Amino acid sequence: MRSKCLARQGKTSQALGLARECGPMVEATDSLDLRWHALMSKAEVLRLAGQAEQAQSAVHDAIRAAERKGNLVAARLSREALSPV
Numbered sequence: 001m002r003s004k005c006l007a008r009q010g011k012t013s014q015a016l017g018l019a020r021e022c023g024p025m026v027e028a029t030d031s032l033d034l035r036w037h038a039l040m041s042k043a044e045v046l047r048l049a050g051q052a053e054q055a056q057s058a059v060h061d062a063i064r065a066a067e068r069k070g071n072l073v074a075a076r077l078s079r080e081a082l083s084p085v
Contacts, residue, residue, distance in 0.1 A: 004041055007048040019045045032069035036062050040078065056082060 003022070007015035019042045026038040039062035046055035059081050066074035 001041065003045045004048075007045045012045075012049040015045045016049055032065045033071065033074070035065040036069070036071065036074050036078070039065060040081070043081065 003015045003018040005015075006012075006018065022038055023042070026035050029035070039058050043055045043058035043062065046052075046058060059078050063075050063078040066072075066078060
């Protein structure tokens with residue numbers, strides 16, 4: 001959440017650093033829902049930082065986490081995030 005707030009304030013380098021720090025912590029847990037939330041947050045930070053390709057990669061990872069969990073709603077939300085507005 002903090003990284004998304006920083007990105008929205010234009011502090012992209014801080015936001016990206018914080019998002020990268022969270023990655024290993026989230027991967028260390030077996031909570032696929034937590035991974036999904038963290039990956040979607042990371043995707044938003046990357047998008048706000050102008051890194052669209054990396055953002056899409058994070059969303060694809062989030063989709064895989066949601067599908068492994070069987071969380072169809074999260075998987076659908078992630079796919080919708082990939083769709084152009």
